[in-house]
Amino acid sequence: MHERGMLIVLSGPSGVGKGTVRQAMLQDDFRDFQYSVSMTTRKPRPGEKDGIDYYFRTKEQFEQEIADGQMLEYAKYVDNYYGTPLKYVNQTLDAGRDVLLEIEVKGAMQVRAKCPDGVFIFLTPPDLVALKHRLVGRGTDDIATINKRIQQAAQEIKMMENYDYAVVNDEVPLAVKRIERIIESEHLRVPRVIDKYRNMVN
Amino acid sequence: MHERGMLIVLSGPSGVGKGTVRQAMLQDDFRDFQYSVSMTTRKPRPGEKDGIDYYFRTKEQFEQEIADGQMLEYAKYVDNYYGTPLKYVNQTLDAGRDVLLEIEVKGAMQVRAKCPDGVFIFLTPPDLVALKHRLVGRGTDDIATINKRIQQAAQEIKMMENYDYAVVNDEVPLAVKRIERIIESEHLRVPRVIDKYRNMVN
Numbered sequence: 001m002h003e004r005g006m007l008i009v010l011s012g013p014s015g016v017g018k019g020t021v022r023q024a025m026l027q028d029d030f031r032d033f034q035y036s037v038s039m040t041t042r043k044p045r046p047g048e049k050d051g052i053d054y055y056f057r058t059k060e061q062f063e064q065e066i067a068d069g070q071m072l073e074y075a076k077y078v079d080n081y082y083g084t085p086l087k088y089v090n091q092t093l094d095a096g097r098d099v100l101l102e103i104e105v106k107g108a109m110q111v112r113a114k115c116p117d118g119v120f121i122f123l124t125p126p127d128l129v130a131l132k133h134r135l136v137g138r139g140t141d142d143i144a145t146i147n148k149r150i151q152q153a154a155q156e157i158k159m160m161e162n163y164d165y166a167v168v169n170d171e172v173p174l175a176v177k178r179i180e181r182i183i184e185s186e187h188l189r190v191p192r193v194i195d196k197y198r199n200m201v202n
Numbered sequence: 203m204h205e206r207g208m209l210i211v212l213s214g215p216s217g218v219g220k221g222t223v224r225q226a227m228l229q230d231d232f233r234d235f236q237y238s239v240s241m242t243t244r245k246p247r248p249g250e251k252d253g254i255d256y257y258f259r260t261k262e263q264f265e266q267e268i269a270d271g272q273m274l275e276y277a278k279y280v281d282n283y284y285g286t287p288l289k290y291v292n293q294t295l296d297a298g299r300d301v302l303l304e305i306e307v308k309g310a311m312q313v314r315a316k317c318p319d320g321v322f323i324f325l326t327p328p329d330l331v332a333l334k335h336r337l338v339g340r341g342t343d344d345i346a347t348i349n350k351r352i353q354q355a356a357q358e359i360k361m362m363e364n365y366d367y368a369v370v371n372d373e374v375p376l377a378v379k380r381i382e383r384i385i386e387s388e389h390l391r392v393p394r395v396i397d398k399y400r401n402m403v404n
Contacts, residue, residue, distance in 0.1 A: 181387050
């Protein structure tokens with residue numbers, strides 16, 4: 001009998017750098033978890049591979065997965081579905097290995113409802129000005145889009161109260177270290193280990 | 203306005219090595235907290251100094267502190283009182299600095315009732331055999347006393363469920379590192395930082 005793995009959910013407002021932090025975590029030596037590849041209906045970008053960057057599916061296939069109850073969470077952004085297939089997550093957790101999800105705020109709340117013992121980490125910009133600069137720096141959006149995104153981010157920061165931890169993404173290596181410490185500490189939380197100790201005394 | 207400090211309570215069964223871990227934490231570079239010196243009615247051992255190792259008081263003085271509501275927690279062991287003066291703890295927390303208490307299980311439960319937002323860490327032996335060896339290694343107790351202590355430890359391990367974290371004291375430097383990570387992670391918990399972020403958005 002091994003312990004069940006821990007579900008780690010990394011989320012946060014649009015533009016905060018979730019993907020960058022996640023990629024840095026995957027490259028770090030610490031990396032004692034499996035990353036759960038998301039499913040999407042958007043077209044692959046150059047270099048992206050099915051099953052590695054995303055599971056690329058048609059709209060019809062994705063909607064069938066939803067209908068079959070096979071999605072842990074999903075949401076639609078700009079006419080495309082994004083979501084987390086349930087099966088891989090459960091198999092990995094059952095094998096005693098931690099699973100990392102990097103998902104949007106709406107999806108994270110769906111996971112919270114289904115997996116209350118997960119670790120929910122909210123990645124946050126140092127302040128909204130930094131978020132604005134980052135969005136402008138991308139150079140892909142006009143001012144109206146940027147302002148809309150900032151208002152959305154303010155709303156999403158209010159959603160922080162549904163998370164366990166808030167990690168500032170001031171510098172990616174620092175954010176990664178904070179998240180790794182959270183993962184280590186969470187493994188020491190009494191509700192996660194009490195049964196092991198009860199067995200030790202008996 | 204600075205944030206209030208965090209109360210860190212290190213406890214665990216008799217003989218597990220709480221004092222050794224605490225001393226190692228005080229000598230570590232991390233040491234971003236104040237240690238709260240306990241008060242006792244036992245006599246100073248050679249080399250122990252009042253206000254550093256303990257506040258040494260008479261039985262009458264200690265009982266007056268209890269009567270005046272000046273003790274955060276206290277207990278009587280082998281005819282001597284041990285406890286934590288409330289004033290220093292509150293002053294340090296109000297100044298925005300973390301406070302470390304290293305206390306017995308009974309005292310920790312008194313603190314838990316008064317300070318539910320503290321971080322309660324239970325130091326535990328790798329197994330009861332290790333505890334037994336450690337007690338025998340001390341060479342100060344007979345077999346009956348040792349067996350009694352082990353039964354007591356089994357009871358105290360059951361008390362682990364009242365703590366937030368369980369840290370195995372297999373090696374002191376490892377235990378210290380685990381506790382330091384817990385302290386760092388706890389500072390990122392949403393209920394501790396949400397107000398700061400609410401202010402940021404407004």
